[in-house]
Amino acid sequence: MNNKTVIITGSNSGIGFEAAKHFAQLGSHVVLAVRNEAKGEEAKHEILTNYPNAQVYVYYIDLAKLETVDPFVNRIQEKFSAIDVLINNAGVMMPPHTVTDDGFELQFASNHLGHFALTGRLLPLLEKGEASRIVTLTSIAYRYGTIHFDNLNGISGYSSSKFYSQSKLANLLFAKELDDRLKTHGYTTISVAAHPGLSSTNLFKLGKTETRWFAKPLLKLFSQPPSMGALPMIMAATDDSLQGGELIGPDGAGGRKGNPTIEEPKTDVYHSATMRKLWTVSEDLTNTHFANDNETVTRSATR
Template structure:
């Protein structure tokens, strides 16, 4: 397994990056690191007040940081279109797209477009966002798309007969499905880009286990006992963001790579090549999911 050193990441001045969910947790830590390397950051956030707090916090640490906030609510495909329209009027390049924002095991709800909330936010909206930003990525040499998966993908399956988990709702299974979909997408996108000889790299990353805002829907009893076990099985958001940073910036990353922590069960540890399940590499499943995603987001990928 490869081991990646952050010291290999040089100054990145002149580049532009979009990070979804940049105001908190992994997105905040990723944005802060990118800014420290001179990257002009677009913080794609739903809550603008929280985004402003995060922006000011980064500026207090990195006075020279270039930070721009553009609203993005991933529970709405229309909002994704509006974000891209705004981005395209302000920027003429996109070096890095980090599809980071997500929700985990919430009560059942549907997005504006009728998606189960986890599939909508974690996967479908990011599928559309990547699609709509593809021309910017194609026109920028050696650009990258980083999709966020999870250890939870290992127990996931794509339920094509009930993709939005209507009826009996298992929120854990729905989360696993969404993160499996993100990993399948990353690999399939890279395959299609390679077939068209595009210089864009599509890669995936997962943070292991970290107490971020994703934990807000966990049971109260778990939140009470979690601090006792956290040092054994999880790491800080700052360390959990390292696989994302490596996937986005490290010079030795290849298209289709999947980066995660190298410790016990990939829960924590230094960034390395992570393991994925056979279904994550199933080309038939990937093609079926791709076609369904184009249909449900009402947009065909123009690679």
């Protein structure tokens, strides 16, 4: 990974930060793509304290706001001629029902739609990278998810857990459908999904200011630290044996913790009609259109 360019969304804390530290110490150019630049600078400072020669950059993007995608991509294009790894890691977990300025339910917007748009815009630079790949973070919660196409914004009924599961299922289906399309249309970039199992990160605040007192003992018992939770995404980003389309997760019981391995997804999760519909809906909602062959991808952020 020396001199490779790695972009990690949501990398100022949690497993994203752990992955950023890993790639920084290997000599990669690491972009911390964050919605809070002050916290991003703090994360950068901590990395440089441990690895003074690291190449770390802090760029602003809020995946819940489509208007921030193009300015972020423009900065990347000005700085880098190629991208080797894009890790779609940022996300929110079980907040109160919130509709974004773009009219989307917050979890679906932050966890899926924003990354869909970002990936489409960065694909030309990824194609210029060496053995480039896109890693999209899902969760074991995908196993309980359903895509509610008739109620994506939650206006007709909302459950924070169900809509979180929906967003994580969308992440998994996007990663697989993306890889299928990349192969079909002659791209060299591959797409891989990963999940951290149960990792003790700030996502478990569940919309609160801190993790609830009753959840902390359970997290210690059933979860693993962020340093372990980051390993599946690191494997997904670096393992030369991966061909694209795989799901990487912990090897322990239920995929909750352990060392990273290729995981067999839930039976029949890759439903082709659902995957195609999700892709079409995501294109329409974000005005993102992936090229049908290895050409420059164009996108308009105007809605």
